[in-house]
Amino acid sequence: MSHLLNDLFLRACKRQHVERTPVWMMRQAGRYLPEYRAVRSKTDFLTMVRTPEMAAEVTIQPVDLIGVDAAIIFSDILVIPEAMGMDLVMEESRGPRFPQPLRSSEQIDAVPVADPEKDLRYVLNAISLTRRLMGGRVPLIGFAGSPWTLASYMIEGSGTRNFGVIKTMMLDEPDALLRLLEKLSVSVRLFLEAQLAAGADAVQIFDTWGGILSPDHFKKFSLDFLADIVARMRRDGAPVIVFSKGAQGTLRDIATIGADVVGVDWMVDLAEARELVQDRVALQGNLDPAFLYANPDSIRREVHSILRKYGKGPGHIFNLGHGILPDVPPDHARAMVKAVKELSPAMHGTAPL
Amino acid sequence: MSHLLNDLFLRACKRQHVERTPVWMMRQAGRYLPEYRAVRSKTDFLTMVRTPEMAAEVTIQPVDLIGVDAAIIFSDILVIPEAMGMDLVMEESRGPRFPQPLRSSEQIDAVPVADPEKDLRYVLNAISLTRRLMGGRVPLIGFAGSPWTLASYMIEGSGTRNFGVIKTMMLDEPDALLRLLEKLSVSVRLFLEAQLAAGADAVQIFDTWGGILSPDHFKKFSLDFLADIVARMRRDGAPVIVFSKGAQGTLRDIATIGADVVGVDWMVDLAEARELVQDRVALQGNLDPAFLYANPDSIRREVHSILRKYGKGPGHIFNLGHGILPDVPPDHARAMVKAVKELSPAMHGTAPL
Numbered sequence A, B: 001m002s003h004l005l006n007d008l009f010l011r012a013c014k015r016q017h018v019e020r021t022p023v024w025m026m027r028q029a030g031r032y033l034p035e036y037r038a039v040r041s042k043t044d045f046l047t048m049v050r051t052p053e054m055a056a057e058v059t060i061q062p063v064d065l066i067g068v069d070a071a072i073i074f075s076d077i078l079v080i081p082e083a084m085g086m087d088l089v090m091e092e093s094r095g096p097r098f099p100q101p102l103r104s105s106e107q108i109d110a111v112p113v114a115d116p117e118k119d120l121r122y123v124l125n126a127i128s129l130t131r132r133l134m135g136g137r138v139p140l141i142g143f144a145g146s147p148w149t150l151a152s153y154m155i156e157g158s159g160t161r162n163f164g165v166i167k168t169m170m171l172d173e174p175d176a177l178l179r180l181l182e183k184l185s186v187s188v189r190l191f192l193e194a195q196l197a198a199g200a201d202a203v204q205i206f207d208t209w210g211g212i213l214s215p216d217h218f219k220k221f222s223l224d225f226l227a228d229i230v231a232r233m234r235r236d237g238a239p240v241i242v243f244s245k246g247a248q249g250t251l252r253d254i255a256t257i258g259a260d261v262v263g264v265d266w267m268v269d270l271a272e273a274r275e276l277v278q279d280r281v282a283l284q285g286n287l288d289p290a291f292l293y294a295n296p297d298s299i300r301r302e303v304h305s306i307l308r309k310y311g312k313g314p315g316h317i318f319n320l321g322h323g324i325l326p327d328v329p330p331d332h333a334r335a336m337v338k339a340v341k342e343l344s345p346a347m348h349g350t351a352p353l
Helices: A008-013 A034-040 A045-050 A052-065 A079-083 A105-110 A121-134 A147-156 A164-172 A174-198 A215-232 A248-254 A270-277 A289-293 A296-310 A330-343 B008-013 B034-040 B045-050 B052-065 B079-083 B105-110 B121-134 B147-156 B164-172 B174-198 B215-232 B248-254 B270-277 B289-293 B296-310 B330-348
Strands: A089-091 A095-097 A140-145 A202-207 A240-244 A261-263 A282-287 A316-320 B089-091 B095-097 B140-145 B202-207 B240-244 B261-263 B282-287 B316-320
Touching: A008 A202, A008 A316, A034 A045, A034 A052, A045 A052, A045 A121, A052 A121, A079 A147, A079 A174, A105 A174, A121 A140, A121 A174, A140 A147, A140 A174, A147 A164, A147 A174, A147 A202, A147 A215, A164 A174, A164 B289, A164 B296, A174 A202, A174 A215, A202 A215, A215 A240, A215 A248, A240 A248, A248 A270, A248 B248, A270 A282, A270 A296, A282 A289, A282 A296, A289 A296, A289 A330, A289 B164, A296 A316, A296 A330, A296 B164, B008 B202, B008 B316, B034 B045, B034 B052, B045 B052, B045 B121, B052 B121, B079 B147, B079 B174, B105 B174, B121 B140, B121 B174, B140 B147, B140 B174, B147 B164, B147 B174, B147 B202, B147 B215, B164 B174, B174 B202, B174 B215, B202 B215, B215 B240, B215 B248, B240 B248, B248 B270, B270 B282, B270 B296, B282 B289, B282 B296, B289 B296, B289 B330, B296 B316, B296 B330, B316 B330
Parallel strands: A140 A202, A202 A240, A240 A261, A261 A282, A282 A316, B140 B202, B202 B240, B240 B261, B261 B282, B282 B316
Antiparallel strands: A089 A095, B089 B095
């Protein structure tokens, strides 16, 4: 960690003492920033993802503009299915789509495991470039989607309210689905390892759709694969964060798979969660992203409430409970970050900085 | 209860012995039934709601066609805001809308409490007619939306992903929101009392959007009002069911407000939930509605799994974890009901019926 000028985030991941609670925001390199929209206006989303100079530029923007304590590489969870040979279409109005979703056991068996060194080289290059350009100001986070979440997109083909196709496969052809999840697990693990090798300081797995499953189905079709990834990953001490949205009912299980940090959404009571995970892991979260629409005084009050919920001592990384919304005023994001920086030293026995 | 030929549902609500677990489905009078679509094809949704003969006809359909153990009056949670003077627009393609949503403290203060005897007379008439037509075959459930859920529609004006408007009001102008929730509590309570007086055997409160709040905000802006309604309602022993979707983190609190039954979605582990509520309440749920897309053998297996999760003894009402989806094959709903009827006697020390 010696290359870093600010390693608060990494120390908090390891539940070591920090002078104040570190803060970053999921989807912080995003549309709420006019500076992001300026880059985006010149090209399309996937070209930004695939062009290391552009990806690095928008990755660093929130470090400069909002003052966050970690950067997360600008990319998308769907780069893995694409690297597995699926045609990915991104349309602003409709959201991402796979026009040829996987609907049969045969289609699933024809899909190869991803080769990140070859097919996701552009992400690895973006990471190396970002790290060089940041000059150690803050840590850089790499990421991937969870096997269950990626399988949902690959099988449904597009956004869905009810996940009827994948849930039908889950009940009627569980073995086919499990074979796909196996391939995704290997792909995700290799990709995360490659991101660490390219210069990422930590990695996060986004299990965006884990919360649409019953606890038993979640364990069998999502958590077991997350556990497998974390157990096998070569990471040389680099922190792993697991974020399962909507997983308040299975938090205790998630905390046992060997991740350093568990991300929690705003439906989780942080005090109860801390009690539940018994300091086995650090917790990351969990301001309701919609609260950034409120005025800065209200935002400050809610930040304070969350800091107190977690309570004193190490192991809290402040974040939103989900990605920042695209129409939030940047000043409101800054108000949140400022509040964390001003109010959190008291949680660590430190005078306000 | 003496007017009923089948009172399994009412006995289960009171955690009394039953020979088998009763079963019904939220939104069971709905579009998945060709017989419903035949009625609907002749008119629009709101006319069906407002015409007692039509409402009674589709209310009784699932009793005849699917074999459920309770009927729920065909209506909509948004009849209360309409009775409070708001213009309600229902468009199949866009979902329900209030073209003039409540956006200011002044607008909120101008809204009257609903007068169900006058402005919701059509629902009460539909209940009386349905009860007469059913001839005591199964109990009839009345219902209303929760204050929080109704306020969400009245303030947002239409379906919303992020609930940004009401959450901003919650933080920036909590007193205005609380005044609206007060008026809604009175309106909901009066409406539920009127439905019982008109012949409903039980009532359910649908807190569809309770689960988008943090536990602390849920308690202050939703649960406190549910508790107030239940505490003050004159109901002469008629069961009250409270269903807060997405409330796995606050189940213990919901179980303490005096309702007879707590509805749970499929993210709740029924065994854990039963342990948590300590037999203070009956539990209603909780098959994933998307599982009705799967084949009947899979459905039967999942039904069995849920019956075993709840375990032996009284206090379980089988239901979906949310409303039945509009494109489910009716045969699959029948397979679910059949499985409950065949597999549940073993949970009550009864031979298969």
